Amino acid sequence: MRNTLDLDYSKTDELVRALLAATFRNSTESVEQIAEAMAARLNHRITASMLRQFAAPSKRTARFPLLLLPALLECVEDSPLCQFALGAHGEKIFRLGQAAAAVLSESAQDKLLATNRRKK
Secondary structure (H helix, E strand, O other): OOOOOOOOHHHHHHHHHHHHHHHHHHOOOOHHHHHHHHHHHHOOOOOHHHHHHHHOOOOOOOOOOHHHHHHHHHHOOOOHHHHHHHHHHHHHHHHHHHHHHHHOOHHHHHHHHHHHHHHO
């Protein structure tokens, strides 16, 4: 199967770490606050130290589990890691959703999402 991503897989680990570091650096919340919020959402132990290790280039054995991505995205306003994970098409859909959320009331957003769930 042909690789459709223009990505050097030998650099993926470094890229994910750099994107995590950028996510933490750009967040209005501290790494400690992000870890607490993620742990509460997942009902699982997540510490600031763990998150820092996932982002540290020197901690090659500490890898960010994909299962943590949804919780991370719920805890930060924006994440370059999300943009990377979604790819170009997914990012466009994500940005469209953000733009719609900016102009729709909370109840209109809920109604739109409920309508889309019923259609599936």
